[in-house]
Amino acid sequence: MGVHDAMYILGGKWKIHLIAALLFGPKRYSDLLRDINGISGKVLSRELKEMEINQLVKRSVSNTQSNAVFYELTEYGESTKSIIAVLAEWGEAQREVIVHKNNDK
């Protein structure tokens, strides 16, 4: 089933957020670290690497400023725009229904 495949690639806490952050163009590692609330450097690195392996993002080193690394969506990554859009729309409309999560205790 397709849902499972999609979740395998897009699942986890951060991938959707990362894609959303990259929707409007390339960003540097440090920009992503600042823009995405709550993510740590270690986790950001790992997520980006996974997404690179799965062809969602492209990593490139600036040839003018050294030490600057940019990430951008591939064409494949951009094919998730429709998903992000639907998610955003739904989340926007239904915001007031959120209560809380159960905390296992």
Added chain:
Amino acid sequence: MGVHDAMYILGGKWKIHLIAALLFGPKRYSDLLRDINGISGKVLSRELKEMEINQLVKRSVSNTQSNAVFYELTEYGESTKSIIAVLAEWGEAQREVIVHKNNDK
């Protein structure tokens, strides 16, 4: 932003799968346990409870057979159909691109 809200409600490993499993009508706890591959009873209970709190599903006890508990999507839960549909479609189309995940080592 709406994406964050949506992920807060639908995030985690199982919620999307649970919604997909309930798309075509109510199911019993034991049916879900069997149908959803890899989930344990403990985790299934917790996920269902969270979804109940957030109004995605409705829990009801059969009045004919006792000890039978059914879960079904609420109207609100059904409003996620469009999300599931887009995810399924995308996952279906892009299946061959999957490679693997990075394992932190």
Added chain:
DNA sequence: CCGAATCCGAATGGATACTG
């Protein structure tokens, strides 16, 4: 049958220090 409680190992993830 449904699910809560307990036990316990595995995986996750933050903080920090370090390297090129």
Added chain:
DNA sequence: CAGTATCCATTCGGATTCGG
């Protein structure tokens, strides 16, 4: 700056047992 490595606390989650 962009990561990697290490340490460690927290969380997750499976297996089992127990109760309504």
